[in-house]
Amino acid sequence: MFKSKMKRTAKRISRRPLNAMLAEFVRAIPEGSRVLNIGSGGEVMDVIKKAMRPHVQIVSTDIDPARKPDVVDDITDTKIDPESFDYIICAEVMEHVNEPFKAAENIHNILRHGGKAFVSTPFQFPLHDAPYDYFRYTEFGLKNIFNRFRVAEVRPRGTWGSAILLLVLRSLWFGDRRIDAAVHLMILWNLPLILILRPLLGTTKTPYLCSGFVCNLEK
Known part of the structure; x- marks a missing residue:
C-alpha cells in the first residue's frame, strides 16, 4: 500500500505541470478548429475535454x-x-514510438500551414509499458527531431527540486529492501537541507534536471 501511494504521489507531482501546460495550449484553440489527438487517453484526454472550447472537432x-x-x-x-x-496534441507518446523522425515528419505533414502542435515527453521516468518504451529525449534531441517546424520551443516541466523528489519516490518502486533502506536514510539525512532550500526548489527550472519536456511547435 505504501508503494502504491508513492506511485500515485509521484505521478501527481510529474503530471501537475504537464496538465497545466496542456490546458494552456488547449484553451488557446479557437472555435471551429480541427484537432488531432495522437495516442493520448485517460488523464490527458480529461484535461483536453475540460479545457477545450465548444464547437471544436477532436x-x-x-x-x-x-x-x-x-x-x-x-x-x-x-x-x-x-x-x-x-x-x-501528442502527449507522452513519443517515447513509445520506434521511429521518432518519421513520426515528427508525419506530424508536420498532417498540420495545415500555420498549424500548431503540442508534444510532451518524459525525461526522468522509469521503464513503463515494456517492451514498447524506447527513448528519453533531451531538449536538444527534441529540437533535432522537430527541426522542420518554423517554431520549436522546448520547455522543461517541473522544477529541479521536484525532479529530485521524483527520483527519490520512484526509487522505492524496485522492491529491494536495501534500496528502500538507503532511500529512507537519504531522505532523513537531507530533510533539514531540503526544508531550508524549499523556496528555491519550488521555482527554479532547468533542462538539465527536470521530469520532462513540452514542445510548442508551429508549421
Whole structure:
C-alpha cells in the first residue's frame, strides 16, 4: 500500500505541470478548429475535454484498437490526409514510438500551414509499458527531431527540486529492501537541507534536471 501511494504521489507531482501546460495550449484553440489527438487517453484526454472550447472537432488516434480511438492509426505510417488538421496534441507518446523522425515528419505533414502542435515527453521516468518504451529525449534531441517546424520551443516541466523528489519516490518502486533502506536514510539525512532550500526548489527550472519536456511547435 505504501508503494502504491508513492506511485500515485509521484505521478501527481510529474503530471501537475504537464496538465497545466496542456490546458494552456488547449484553451488557446479557437472555435471551429480541427484537432488531432495522437495516442493520448485517460488523464490527458480529461484535461483536453475540460479545457477545450465548444464547437471544436477532436479526432483521437491510437495504434491499439483496444483503447477505442476514433481512428486506429500508426503515426509512423499514418493514413491521415496531409494538411487536414489545425492543431495536433501528442502527449507522452513519443517515447513509445520506434521511429521518432518519421513520426515528427508525419506530424508536420498532417498540420495545415500555420498549424500548431503540442508534444510532451518524459525525461526522468522509469521503464513503463515494456517492451514498447524506447527513448528519453533531451531538449536538444527534441529540437533535432522537430527541426522542420518554423517554431520549436522546448520547455522543461517541473522544477529541479521536484525532479529530485521524483527520483527519490520512484526509487522505492524496485522492491529491494536495501534500496528502500538507503532511500529512507537519504531522505532523513537531507530533510533539514531540503526544508531550508524549499523556496528555491519550488521555482527554479532547468533542462538539465527536470521530469520532462513540452514542445510548442508551429508549421
